Amino acid sequence: MNQPLQVLWVDEFSPPILPAELMSPEWGRFTLERCASLDGAARRLGERGYDALLAALPSERAAGLSAWGALSHAVMESAVLVLTPACPQAAALELLQRGVQDVVQQTQWAQHGLARSLRWAIERHRLDRATRRAHALDLDTGLPHRGQLLEHINHLIALRQREPSPMALLVLRLPGLALLRERLGREMLAGLRRRLAQRLRAGVRASDVVAALDFDAFGVLLASTEQPEDAGAVARKLQLALQKPLAASGQELSLHARSGLALYPTAAQEGATLLRLAIAAAHGEAPSSRSEAND
Template identity: 45%
Template sequence: MNDKQLRVVWVGLPDTTPGESAFCLPDGGPWGPFVAESLTGLDSLASVAPGADVVLLYLPGGAQAAPIAWAALSAACAEAAVLVVTDAMDAATQQRLLTTGVQDVVLQADAVSLAQRVRLAAQRKRVDSEARKAYATDLGTGLPNRQQLIEHMSQILALREREPKPVSVLVFRIDGLQGVEAGHGHEAVNVVRRKVAVRLRAGVRSSDVVASLGTDVFAVLLPSTESPTDAQHVIDKLMRSVREPFKVAGADVPISAHVGLAQFPQDGKQPDQLLRHASSAALLGAYGMQTPANE
């Protein structure tokens, strides 16, 4: 028996099915334990996945009897291991499901192995998620890297196309790290970068995203800013924090920064456009260079 209890959510399961042996998911056994709940209707799929380890989507008669809500299914696949359970389905639909992110398609003839396939699908999803997180993380700071930031931005911008509201992107270029390395070594640079990351993260809301774009470049995504002045307030707050002295081995190190701002939609509607605009503004010193001497 496995140590971790899996939370399994059935979607679209008819009331008569749980008692039938064909698609019975036992509470225990060598592949358990499981705790299961059931919801009806594919329209609820997107709201079900958060917090669930496994989503079992029941499609009697395949996609013909129950049209698949592909957008909701894709969202669920991003959050949990999704398996489709059906009595019959054509190969083309099975292939599309797997391409969308479904872990497995379980036909009625194979239902006896459902518990095993649920457990293995959850394990694959966990391994995939851990690998994806490692690939999308800047190991020096623990922050999302550029790829992960662009994914966040893509999701936010798609939402803002439907629900218009300004989005702001800040890019910070940190100056002085070469001097830190020359005077204190490479590990001192890592220490300063981690401290910059902590200060930026502490200065924004939990819904905002702080990312590392390189050794001396950081970005902050503000998914919801009511006006340009809101973004400016955040800039002022973060720059005050960044210009506070950094200590390495008990000594203050001179660090300065430039920051650039880009706003959706006027400065661009795609993640790369907004990042380029903000990066260019930072290079040009659009908001001026802030150093301890400016205090």
């Protein structure tokens, strides 16, 4: 491989072997970008893409990583590898179910080699992404996936090259769906997601695009907006629609929704950047002066 693999290294727990281990060319070349915390990693993931996120965490932080608000975004964008002295089996399995590629514990470092584990995690993530692209629709909701949403965005941007006209991208997150998946199971969650998707479709125009970004996140492309505040009004309307109670298994469920908003052309003029900005805002990261977020 000619180009170095870009690795964002969260250094909350720094084993002495880490930098030297990744300098060996046997498994490819790695460029490490170091940050001190998961909060810092969430900000950087909102700004640019990485081949991998290497989270070196103390045992208690690794065991609680599934509660990290930016985890869903991280596993979609990068191969996430957790490096930790120890992690309970149940917690490690939960992380794998959430999309983490591997949890490497201290006893495994010397046995398997960190560079090998990291390279394999990156290759598995690439295969996962290729598989997701091959299946264009989210099976639960019938909505297009992230890749199709990006195609729609870039198509509209291409049409606007000569005469740019504003449009907006919304990302709506429902963090509580992770807990409901554990309580209610896969089939019940699928039914809830279908109903949530119907609410979003009902709240926008036929020319707008609603997509499934993850099991707990949706994207909405507003193909045209007269004023920036119009997009904010739509975001608030859709948040309220998602937060209306849902009936499931004989009980009434209420979900909290967060939204992030990025405007074209003021926030960005390229689809992937626009999406990263909206996702970062939906995760509660401070938006730049050219994007907005709503709680």
